[in-house]
Amino acid sequence: xxxxxxxxxxxxxxxxxxxxxxxxxxxxxxxxxxxxxxxxxxxxxxxxxxxxxxxxxxxxxxxxxxxxxxxxxxxxxxxxxxxxxxxxxxxxxxxxxxxxxxxxxxxxxxxxxxxxxxxxxxxxxxxxxxxxxxxxxxxxxxxxxxxxxxxxxxxxxxxxxxxxxxxxxxxxxxxxxxxxxxxxxxxxxxxxxxxxxxxxxxxxxxxxxxxxxxxxxxxxxxxxxxxxxxxxxxxxxxxxxxxxxxxxxxxxxxxxxxxxxxxxxxxxxxxxxxxxxxxxxxxxxxxxxxxxxxxxxxxxxxxxxxxxxxxxxxxxxxxxxxxxxxxxxxxxxxxxxxxxxxxxxxxxxxxxxxxxxxxxxxxxxxxxxxxxxxxxxxxxxxxxxxxxxxxxx
Amino acid sequence: xxxxxxxxxxxxxxxxxxxxxxxxxxxxxxxxxxxxxxxxxxxxxxxxxxxxxxxxxxxxxxxxxxxxxxxxxxxxxxxxxxxxxxxxxxxxxxxxxxxxxxxxxxxxxxxxxxxxxxxxxxxxxxxxxxxxxxxxxxxxxxxxxxxxxxxxxxxxxxxxxxxxxxxxxxxxxxxxxxxxxxxxxxxxxxxxxxxxxxxxxxxxxxxxxxxxxxxxxxxxxxxxxxxxxxxxxxxxxxxxxxxxxxxxxxxxx
Numbered sequence: 226x227x228x229x230x231x232x233x234x235x236x237x238x239x240x241x242x243x244x245x246x247x248x249x250x251x252x253x254x255x256x257x258x259x260x261x262x263x264x265x266x267x268x269x270x271x272x273x274x275x276x277x278x279x280x281x282x283x284x285x286x287x288x289x290x291x292x293x294x295x296x297x298x299x300x301x302x303x304x305x306x307x308x309x310x311x312x313x314x315x316x317x318x319x320x321x322x323x324x325x326x327x328x329x330x331x332x333x334x335x336x337x338x339x340x341x342x343x344x345x346x347x348x349x350x351x352x353x354x355x356x357x358x359x360x361x362x363x364x365x366x367x368x369x370x371x372x373x374x375x376x377x378x379x380x381x382x383x384x385x386x387x388x389x390x391x392x393x394x395x396x397x398x399x400x401x402x403x404x405x406x407x408x409x410x411x412x413x414x415x416x417x418x419x420x421x422x423x424x425x426x427x428x429x430x431x432x433x434x435x436x437x438x439x440x441x442x443x444x445x446x447x448x449x450x451x452x453x454x455x456x457x458x459x460x461x462x463x464x465x466x467x468x469x470x471x472x473x474x475x476x477x478x479x480x481x482x483x484x485x486x487x488x489x490x491x492x493x494x495x496x497x498x499x500x501x502x503x504x505x506x507x508x509x510x511x512x513x514x515x516x517x518x519x520x521x522x523x524x525x526x527x528x529x530x531x532x533x534x535x536x537x538x539x540x541x542x543x544x545x546x547x548x549x550x551x552x553x554x555x556x557x558x559x560x561x562x563x564x565x566x567x568x569x570x571x572x573x574x575x576x577x578x579x580x581x582x583x584x585x586x587x588x589x590x591x592x593x594x595x596x597x598x599x600x601x602x603x604x605x606x607x608x609x610x611x612x613x614x615x616x617x618x
Numbered sequence: 619x620x621x622x623x624x625x626x627x628x629x630x631x632x633x634x635x636x637x638x639x640x641x642x643x644x645x646x647x648x649x650x651x652x653x654x655x656x657x658x659x660x661x662x663x664x665x666x667x668x669x670x671x672x673x674x675x676x677x678x679x680x681x682x683x684x685x686x687x688x689x690x691x692x693x694x695x696x697x698x699x700x701x702x703x704x705x706x707x708x709x710x711x712x713x714x715x716x717x718x719x720x721x722x723x724x725x726x727x728x729x730x731x732x733x734x735x736x737x738x739x740x741x742x743x744x745x746x747x748x749x750x751x752x753x754x755x756x757x758x759x760x761x762x763x764x765x766x767x768x769x770x771x772x773x774x775x776x777x778x779x780x781x782x783x784x785x786x787x788x789x790x791x792x793x794x795x796x797x798x799x800x801x802x803x804x805x806x807x808x809x810x811x812x813x814x815x816x817x818x819x820x821x822x823x824x825x826x827x828x829x830x831x832x833x834x835x836x837x838x839x840x841x842x843x844x845x846x847x848x849x850x851x852x853x854x855x856x857x858x859x860x861x862x863x864x865x866x867x868x869x870x871x
Contacts, residue, residue: 243716243743245742245743246742246768247673247769247794249771250769388680388683389683394670402673405672405796408794409771504720505721507717516717516721519722520718520722521686
């Protein structure tokens, strides 16, 4: 079986482009050009240079001695939290802004939930001097004030999404509507491996730098280019797609995806899409999503704003259905506890999204000689208020 | 003959009306249809509400959300329409996003539509290629037409492909926009309507998006066989109520 995208834009049963005709010309244009443009020598040169000099890549692969000792296995952290802007999100926005320039686009739109992708988009737009409009749910704007301020300081316009549940899925709808209304000059930088083909594949390719680096870094320290397990948290799934990318077709590597169970899978307040989702269509992609029996998309819940997306990227839906990946869900409480433990064992305060990935060591045991790589996808500064409230700090 | 084809044999420009089923009130569906028929409209699109209508502007987003809050579901709508052919002989089209139909079961949905006497479907997020490959045979088995949208950005080759796959009519989106976006038509629209008219397509064309009054209806139908009014009608229902529908229709004609 093949785990990466096929020539029709599907991962097994999932993916495709279920879009209104109004979006067809733009999406078709992207589909025709994204691979070729991304592979051009001049693109690669500029992309790699910016990742090195501006983002700070390669990010370290850090052997976590105290953490490994506690859990009795060999654990490495891939330090995406050290990227400029504090998370892996910028790998994708650098790639897409370079693509947008080559497509001759002069206006950028994006959606954001917690604000991380919005900040990463505003950052690259400032860098390139391109107009930037970020759609954000009206409720999220209130919850994530510091990131709203960051985007504004970077020169972006933040537009509230007032429709539906006023969160990430509605911000995505608004961005899509903006693109329908502005089909000529605008490029839509989607922040995760979601949306119509070619977005899931395009974003995965720009994030694939993560596993490309893991390969060479592991080769140096372990004498082989693969771990026994790769672990990442999954909301839409962009950091996970990047972490898994070069290992998708390497059966010797076990893939572990960690979802947010919120207050518990059966609590009615959860974001564990693999457990609770059914096949359907969201934002132009056929995938697993949380919905009513009548096909209305429902609002997920997680303490982490970056994981409360009602769907999951089609790559991950395929990894789940085919059994290629092991899916584990982690509650709010387990994630918060893991975030505190990581802070105190290793001196790293993780984003709450990321803390979910670390919580698995309490429920999943690994052998003493096994090598586990966890993607430390983002730093926790943005979540300090949530940590403060939760731990009464 | 499908009622949609019959409608196009009339010697006037067709007026088609869209509304969100379940809005303003859950049980308004049949009364709205009766009044539309009495007022002399030629065709109706019944909107099956969806939580995330990404091709729609604020008016239809809002009416969809409220319809869902009122308790509208796919089953509920099909039940409301169960005996509709005893009183309504207008062409009836169900317009909705694909996910609710997928969850209902596409074949089961088509079968129920066919039993009720629905003439066709408009599914904005089911692209023509996917339809052609996976669903056309099924729709044809149940005698349902499926209508597609084109926009000013749609290439000639794709317009011709859509023309080939289409039955009933082609839904010409007036400009690059979501529904309900504009209030008048300018030169770019005129040029686009003319360009499409010059292709000499086999399928009749109806213009939609941005038609709100007699003026825009008039302009839109100069190069097309009819026009669809949605958002303006929904606003009218909200402000004036269902019983005033004949007034709205008289103003257009």
